[in-house]
Amino acid sequence: MSTEVMLNEFKEISQHPYRVLSQYKQEGKKVIGVLPYYAPVELVVAAGMVPMGIWGSNSKTISMAKEYCATFYCTIAQLALEMLLDGTLDQLDGIITPTICDTLRPMSQNIRVAMSEKLPCIFLAHPQNRKPSFGLQFTMDQYNHVKAELEKISGSAITDEALREAIKVMNRNRAARREFVKLAGEHPETISAVTRSAVLRAAWFMEPVAYAQKLEALNAQLSALPVQPWKGRKVVTSGIICDNPKLLQIFDDNKIAIAADDVAHESRAIRVDAAETGDPMMALAQQFADQDYDVLLYDEHSNQNRRADYVVDLVKKSGAQGLVLFMQQFCDPEEMEYPYLKKALDDAGIPHIKLGIDQQMRDFGQASTAIQAFADVL
Numbered sequence: 001m002s003t004e005v006m007l008n009e010f011k012e013i014s015q016h017p018y019r020v021l022s023q024y025k026q027e028g029k030k031v032i033g034v035l036p037y038y039a040p041v042e043l044v045v046a047a048g049m050v051p052m053g054i055w056g057s058n059s060k061t062i063s064m065a066k067e068y069c070a071t072f073y074c075t076i077a078q079l080a081l082e083m084l085l086d087g088t089l090d091q092l093d094g095i096i097t098p099t100i101c102d103t104l105r106p107m108s109q110n111i112r113v114a115m116s117e118k119l120p121c122i123f124l125a126h127p128q129n130r131k132p133s134f135g136l137q138f139t140m141d142q143y144n145h146v147k148a149e150l151e152k153i154s155g156s157a158i159t160d161e162a163l164r165e166a167i168k169v170m171n172r173n174r175a176a177r178r179e180f181v182k183l184a185g186e187h188p189e190t191i192s193a194v195t196r197s198a199v200l201r202a203a204w205f206m207e208p209v210a211y212a213q214k215l216e217a218l219n220a221q222l223s224a225l226p227v228q229p230w231k232g233r234k235v236v237t238s239g240i241i242c243d244n245p246k247l248l249q250i251f252d253d254n255k256i257a258i259a260a261d262d263v264a265h266e267s268r269a270i271r272v273d274a275a276e277t278g279d280p281m282m283a284l285a286q287q288f289a290d291q292d293y294d295v296l297l298y299d300e301h302s303n304q305n306r307r308a309d310y311v312v313d314l315v316k317k318s319g320a321q322g323l324v325l326f327m328q329q330f331c332d333p334e335e336m337e338y339p340y341l342k343k344a345l346d347d348a349g350i351p352h353i354k355l356g357i358d359q360q361m362r363d364f365g366q367a368s369t370a371i372q373a374f375a376d377v378l
Contacts, residue, residue, distance in 0.1 A: 003221045006214065007195055014198040014243075017052070017205040018088060024050050024207075025091045030154060033095035035080055035104065035111075036240075037264055038291060039124060040284045042274065043147050045166035045208055047154040049093065053204025054080045055265055056359045058244045060088075068110040072330045075359040076241060077107045084115055094120040094153045096146060100296050101333060122149040128298045130289045139285035147281075163280035173208040174270040176215040181260060181267055183222040185318060188230050188257030190222065193248040196258055200266045201243050233378040234259040236315045238341075239326030240334065241265040242357065250368045254375040260318035262311050263326070268294055295333040307337070308344035315350050321378045322351040324371070329358040351377055 013020055024031050030049040034041055041051040056079035062069075065082040083089050095115070097108035112121040124146055127138040147158050180199060184191040191199075199218070203211050232255025242248070242263060251258070261267045274280075274287035291297060293310040315323055323345060327334055338354065345352050353374045355367055 001217070003190065003218065006218045006221070007191075007199065009214070010202045010218075011195065011198040013202040013205055020205045021052060021089075021091050030093040031091065032150065032153070033084075033089060033092045035095070035097050035108075036076065036100070037098065037269055038100060038126065038288055039096050039098050040143050040146060040288075041208070042163060042166040042170050042280075042284060043143065043150055043158060044096075045169055046158045046162040047150045048156065048162075049150070049154055050207050052092070054083070054089070054095070055204065055241055055243070056080055057083060058359055060086075062360065068114055069107070073103050073107065074240075074328050074330045076328070077103050079359055081107065081111055081114065084111060084118075090118070092119055094122060094150070096122045096124055098124045098126060100126055101331075103330075120149065120153060122146050126288065129300075130291075130298070131300075136282070136285045136289055139288055140281050143281055143284055160280050163284075164276060167274045167280060167283060168276050169209050169212070171273040171276065173203070173212040174273055176212045176219060177203060177270045178267070179219050180215055180222075183219055185234070185257070185259040186227050187222055187225055188232070188234070189228055190225060193251035193256065193258050194245050197243050197245070197248055197266075230257060231255065232257055233322070233375055234318070234320045235378075236260050236262060236311070236318055236320045236323045237326065238262040238311060238323060239264070239357075240328045240331060242326040244357075244359070244361070247357070247361070247364055247367060250364060250371045254372050256371065256375055256378075259320040260314055262293075262314055264294070264296075295337045305340050305344060308341045311341060312344050312348045312350060315345075316348070322353075322374065324374070325352060325354045327354050327356045329356055 021031055031052050032044045032049050033054045034051050035054050044051040056076035060079055060082055062075065062078045062082055064085040065078045068081060069078050095111065097111055099105040099108050108123055115121055125142055127135040129135045130139060151157055177200065184196045234257045237258055243265060272287050272290045275283040293307045295307065299306060353370055355370060
């Protein structure tokens with residue numbers, strides 16, 4: 001299969017996740033919706049069900065969700081609820097609602113109330129102090145709660161062996177995505193910003209093992225390509241999410257390639273694997289404990305500005321010339337972090353721009369002007 005054909009398949013899945021959901025249901029599979037982020041999807045896989053990420057929508061308008069949400073909730077959360085209310089996600093067999101930020105905490109209860117007669121809602125609370133022994137135990141307790149609820153939906157027990165196999169599947173899935181991110185940065189002439197996003201976005205909608213197999217085949221073809229000089233610019237992207245094709249097309253129009261990313265929807269979610277031996281539930285708890293350099297995670301060494309240093313180092317190692325920060329509107333953690341990130345970038349002499357975005361944006365005129373000017377500066 002040619003590279004172009006494979007890329008088009010990923011793009012089709014990325015653009016039409018509801019068709020993918022319908023296909024799984026026609027095949028008799030149960031599907032569990034998973035809100036952002038750091039949810040143990042290995043438990044869903046071990047239960048013989050399909051995890052499906054819910055990260056809002058670039059094509060819907062917030063309407064019914066307004067009855068449940070404050071106006072200052074980010075559009076990712078509001079549009080997730082909108083799709084649950086308007087019937088878009090009626091085929092789901094359940095939903096996992098993590099509470100990783102101040103918006104998702106109350107949103108989980110809004111979803112529970114709104115969906116009480118439609119589908120089971122599985123509440124997942126992450127500990128703030130995730131690294132000490134008591135934090136690991138809290139995570140395990142929460143994961144065991146999720147496990148028990150998933151067993152009710154699937155109708156069968158999740159064994160340790162099944163969970164170890166699911167961990168292997170997800171480790172393989174994450175490894176394939178990390179390799180693709182590296183190869184995409186090396187081959188911007190083949191992998192545009194729009195295409196890169198589509199390939200990574202498709203991971204949230206496909207069965208993990210099927211996605212890994214398809215992506216490994218694509219990676220093999222990309223690895224065989226000679227590295228060609230790139231006549232445009234290269235940047236690192238940062239933020240919660242940036243998957244709008246119209247916005248990313250501005251990058252392609254200005255010959256700006258994405259060398260690497262610090263985006264929650266993309267690379268932040270795949271940085272850390274889980275141990276494939278020993279107690280599988282402890283392995284998943286330790287995996288979450290090992291997550292780091294994220295604005296939504298507590299850092300006991302925050303006075304050292306480690307996350308900003310990590311982002312600066314990422315830009316330098318990737319060979320990028322600058323950074324584009326996609327600031328999710330009404331995201332307090334990102335807004336509070338920005339002064340520290342800006343200082344670190346300025347001190348390192350790394351140019352950057354900050355673009356305020358949300359999923360209700362339809363006019364990208366200002367963003368186009370800003371990105372074009374940034375490309376000229378680079």
